[in-house]
Amino acid sequence: MVRQAFVGPLIHTDDNGTLIIxxxxxxxxxxxxxxxxxxxxxxxxxxxxxxxxxxxxxxFLIPGFIDAHTHAVQLPNLGIGYxxxxxxxxxxxxxxxxxxxxxxxxATRVFEAxxxxxxxxxxxxxxxxxxxxxxxxxxxxxxAVQFGQRxxxxxxxMNQPRDDGYYETTEASIGNTERFVKEIQQLESPLVKxxxxxxxxxxxxxxxxxxxxxxxxxxxxxxxxHVSENIAEIEAVxxxxxxxxxxAAIYDAAGxxxxxxxxxxxxxxxxxxxxxxxxxxxxxxxxxxxxxxxRSGICDVQRLRAKNIKVGLGTDVSGASSFSMLEAMxxxxxxxxxxxMLKDNYTPLSYKDVFHMAxxxxxxxxxxxxxxxxxxxxxxxxALVIDLNADGSVLDxxxxxxxxxxxxxxxxxxSGDDRNIVSVYISGRKVK
Numbered sequence: 001m002v003r004q005a006f007v008g009p010l011i012h013t014d015d016n017g018t019l020i021i022x023x024x025x026x027x028x029x030x031x032x033x034x035x036x037x038x039x040x041x042x043x044x045x046x047x048x049x050x051x052x053x054x055x056x057x058x059x060f061l062i063p064g065f066i067d068a069h070t071h072a073v074q075l076p077n078l079g080i081g082y083x084x085x086x087x088x089x090x091x092x093x094x095x096x097x098x099x100x101x102x103x104x105x106x107a108t109r110v111f112e113a114x115x116x117x118x119x120x121x122x123x124x125x126x127x128x129x130x131x132x133x134x135x136x137x138x139x140x141x142x143x144a145v146q147f148g149q150r151x152x153x154x155x156x157x158m159n160q161p162r163d164d165g166y167y168e169t170t171e172a173s174i175g176n177t178e179r180f181v182k183e184i185q186q187l188e189s190p191l192v193k194x195x196x197x198x199x200x201x202x203x204x205x206x207x208x209x210x211x212x213x214x215x216x217x218x219x220x221x222x223x224x225x226h227v228s229e230n231i232a233e234i235e236a237v238x239x240x241x242x243x244x245x246x247x248a249a250i251y252d253a254a255g256x257x258x259x260x261x262x263x264x265x266x267x268x269x270x271x272x273x274x275x276x277x278x279x280x281x282x283x284x285x286x287x288x289x290x291x292x293x294x295r296s297g298i299c300d301v302q303r304l305r306a307k308n309i310k311v312g313l314g315t316d317v318s319g320a321s322s323f324s325m326l327e328a329m330x331x332x333x334x335x336x337x338x339x340x341m342l343k344d345n346y347t348p349l350s351y352k353d354v355f356h357m358a359x360x361x362x363x364x365x366x367x368x369x370x371x372x373x374x375x376x377x378x379x380x381x382x383a384l385v386i387d388l389n390a391d392g393s394v395l396d397x398x399x400x401x402x403x404x405x406x407x408x409x410x411x412x413x414x415s416g417d418d419r420n421i422v423s424v425y426i427s428g429r430k431v432k
Contacts, residue, residue, distance in 0.1 A: 004029040004428060005046035006383070008055025010037075011409050012063050012374040015364070017356040020374075021405050027061065029381045032428030036377055058389050058397060060405060062355075063374050064124025064382035064426065065325035066362030069224070069264040069285040069314025071129040072114035072140055073098055073156075077318040082293045086230040089294055089319070098131060098156075099166050107136035111143045114323070118149065119431050121324040122421040124382040125150040125362070125372060127224060127262065127285075127314070129197060132156045132168065134180040145189045148431040150372070150382065154197025154224055155180040159208045170208050177212065181219060191427065193222070200226040201237045201250050213255030222260045222366065225251065227284075228273070229265035230296040248273035257282045260367045264314060266304065267297040274307040283310035283365035286357065288331040290319030298335055301349060301357075312365030313357040329354040329413050351413045385423035386412055392419045 006027040012020050024040030028049065046052045055061065074094060081093035101107050111130075118126050126144070130137035130153050137155040144151040155177050158167045168176065177196070184194040196216045198204045204212075216223050228234055228247050237247055244250045248269065251257050259281035266284040269277070277284070286301050304311050315328050322328075329351075336348035363373030372382045388395040388408055395411050397403060403411065412420055424432035 001031055002051070002428070003035075003049040004051045004053065004381075005049040006053050006055070006061060007046055008059055008061060009405050010061035010375055011405060013352070013356040013360050014374070015360065015369070017353060017361070019352050019355075019406065023405065027375055027381065027383075029428045032380055034375060034377050034379050034381050037375060055385060056387065059385055059387045059422070060408060061375065062384050062386055062409070063359040064372070064384055064424065065122045065358050066125040066312065066366065066373065067118060067123045067315050067323070067325055067328075068127045068262055068312035068362045068365055069287055070118070070126060070317050070323065071319075072111055073101060073129065073131050073136075074318035075110050075114045075117075079321050080318070082321070084294070085232070086294050086296055087232055087236070094318075095164065095166050099164065101131040101133050101136040104135060104139065107131065107139045111136075111140040114140070115143045115147050115149055117323045119147060119424055120421075121326070121418045122384050122424060123149070123323070123325055124384075124424065124426045125366070125368070127152045127195065127366060129154055129156055129224070132158055132166065134176045134183075137180055138183050141184050141187060141192050141194075144192045145187055148191070148426050148429050150191040150426055152193050152195040152222055152224070152366070153184060154195040157198045157208060157212060158203040159205060160203050167203070170205070170211070173208055174211050174215070177215065181215075181221065195222040195224050197223075198225050198256065200233070201241060201247065202233065206241070206250075206254060209251070209254035209256060216258065216260075217255065222262070223256050223258060224262050224264070225256065227251070227263040227266055228268045229291070230294070231268065234268060246270060246273050248276050252276060252280065262312065262365055264316065265291065265296070265299065267291060267299045271307070274304065274309060278308045281310070283312060285312045285314040285365060286332060287314045287316035287320065288335040289321065289328055290316035292331065292335065293321060294319055298339060300339055301332065301336065302347065310361070310365045311357060312362035313354065324418065325358050326413065326416055329358055332357065351410050355409065355413060381425055381428045383425045384421050386416075386420055387422045388412065388416070388420055390419050390422050395420060
């Protein structure tokens, strides 16, 4: 058993999103799990640990970021294609790239880069859409294991015939997904898990989605997909599923709405759909950067929260232009500020809200809030060491009076970048 102690200030949130600030704490970690969080008065307890890490002056600890929706497969298209809206973007840029992942050398290069980039920017848990091709998906899972990232990895399912051949038969899709799940489980990693991943209702028929829903239930797996992102998408979906009353109802009929399901976007969900999602305890992952980059719409997170929907935050690369969760937080704030200028008596999200969404809120959305998301005893030690005075940072402490811890958190969220994330720990292991 390895006992570690991390001594210094720390900031995290509770389940209500309330900011918890400890000016001087000692986090005791045993074999990757937090054993105790002590106040400064109890700092002597660190002396009994095998390893003691004392933060430098000005540094502080926060929980690791949880990117609850991103596409590792799309990394080569980062920064390309924002002249299109969603459906045209998929056809012009995204599907042609994704078809190339039959090349395992490409998959290896891209997925190694994706895992390294997300870790460097502070993402300790990533929920990945991988590829249509199971072999490539397994490579992504192997890279997450290699570099020590906590991850959900999904083999994308698409069985609606296309002229370019970018789809599978129903039988192949089910069989390849079953084999992929077994391959990931055979990695025997406590950090990396498979997730059932129908791309969206336009790419899958009801037979396939029901089979995937059954697989998720029988194997107790998470589910991820997209919902209600773009007006043209919604119209096409409802034309394809005329017997269903709504987009969310399609997934419910397939058995895909569970407490372990995350739906990306949810920009245009109706009140009836939100009531259904709340009943099923299904989460929405807010992807503000891609929603604006592809001009899909503005998601009202406050409305989702008022309907008791669990809400996490996603970078949604490459619909968005960065793997940085700090950028995603800033984008969420900007979108909410814009809504406050368009609506009367509207309270926008605060920096505390988006910090919670990027940490414990994301963990709760992914139904892993009992394991990660904040720095409490019994949870895995997934944490970031933040230094606003790091080399190259634009956030040097220039005020003679200094900054409070809460002010430092604000500065990180509004103006920080990966240079300010000087260390990354996942399950007690330093990965940056």
